[in-house]
Amino acid sequence: MATYLDFEKSIADIQNSIESARARGDEDAVEILNKDLEKEVKKVFGNLSDYQKLQLARHADRPYALDYVREIMEDAQEIHGDRHFRDDGAIICYIGWIDGQKTMLIGEQKGRGTKHKLKRNFGMPHPEGYRKALRAVKLAEKFDIPVLFLIDTPGAYPGLGAEERGQSEAIARNLLELSGVKVPLISIVIGEGGSGGALAIGVADKLAMMRYSVFSVISPEGCSAILWNDPSKVEQATKALKITPDELIGHKLIDDIIDEPLIGAHRDKKVAAEALKDYYLQSIKELRALSKDELLDKRYEKLTSVGSYDELAK
Numbered sequence: 001m002a003t004y005l006d007f008e009k010s011i012a013d014i015q016n017s018i019e020s021a022r023a024r025g026d027e028d029a030v031e032i033l034n035k036d037l038e039k040e041v042k043k044v045f046g047n048l049s050d051y052q053k054l055q056l057a058r059h060a061d062r063p064y065a066l067d068y069v070r071e072i073m074e075d076a077q078e079i080h081g082d083r084h085f086r087d088d089g090a091i092i093c094y095i096g097w098i099d100g101q102k103t104m105l106i107g108e109q110k111g112r113g114t115k116h117k118l119k120r121n122f123g124m125p126h127p128e129g130y131r132k133a134l135r136a137v138k139l140a141e142k143f144d145i146p147v148l149f150l151i152d153t154p155g156a157y158p159g160l161g162a163e164e165r166g167q168s169e170a171i172a173r174n175l176l177e178l179s180g181v182k183v184p185l186i187s188i189v190i191g192e193g194g195s196g197g198a199l200a201i202g203v204a205d206k207l208a209m210m211r212y213s214v215f216s217v218i219s220p221e222g223c224s225a226i227l228w229n230d231p232s233k234v235e236q237a238t239k240a241l242k243i244t245p246d247e248l249i250g251h252k253l254i255d256d257i258i259d260e261p262l263i264g265a266h267r268d269k270k271v272a273a274e275a276l277k278d279y280y281l282q283s284i285k286e287l288r289a290l291s292k293d294e295l296l297d298k299r300y301e302k303l304t305s306v307g308s309y310d311e312l313a314k
Helices: 007-025 027-045 050-057 065-072 113-119 127-142 160-164 167-178 195-199 219-228 229-241 245-249 268-286 292-304
Strands: 075-080 091-098 101-108 147-153 187-193 207-210 214-216 256-258
Touching: 007 027, 007 147, 007 268, 050 214, 065 091, 065 147, 065 268, 075 127, 091 268, 101 167, 101 268, 113 214, 127 147, 127 167, 127 268, 160 167, 167 187, 167 195, 187 195, 187 268, 207 245, 207 268, 219 229, 245 256
Parallel strands: 101 147, 147 187, 187 207, 187 214, 207 256
Antiparallel strands: 075 091, 091 101
16 A cells, blocks of 8 residues: 655545546546646645655655666676675675666665564665675676666664674775776665765765655754754754755766656656666766776766865955
């Protein structure tokens, strides 16, 4: 059964009316209601606040990394473990084909239902997860296979065990190593990109975001608790953090925004997957036109330009 957010209730009401009209065979009513639905979708989703976009990024029905693997990848074979400690379920690694393009896909997986949420640690990777991701990237580099990262995490796991096993070092190691990998790297935020947990697989030649995704240095809840000691100010924090794709592309922190269905990827996963796949394939085509040296030079320029500014004339 579909889950609706508070601001989607009017859309849900019309969809329920459409189902009722279909059940009684009233096609005229269905046609009228479909037009009403189209207008309501444009009205609601054409005026979303930053906080509403955050809610969509976290929507329970939003496609996760494994959903995209199933939709766009053929002959997918999973890679397990970091060869040091264990296999972290919060990071998935698959090698396979995307429209004839051999690809290493690495993603953060949140899980659905209590059992799978626990298995995936709610999408919060441990250090062994990031080490597994780096191992998969190095394998891809060895065989000249491009890498597609799918970011979707509230952040790296902050538990005592993770810190004892070198959480910060694992993230820092990925930032360093990924900057010099000699194959194309494409990273896409598909839901929630939280802090260093997202950055650890966010160093890439192309960094894009789905239309209703977010990318932040801290969760809005954490921000409101630290700044105001008041969790009720989460909406104010969301706006202040500037975590939406439109804000981030304006500051040149991401490269592109991938359009998903107006009503959200959770309502039409196939169309969203197709948009993500098309972006990936087009990016690979552009990056493959570069030599290895040009690829690394452009990546270096991209990374060193983050945080740059132009001094205003006095």
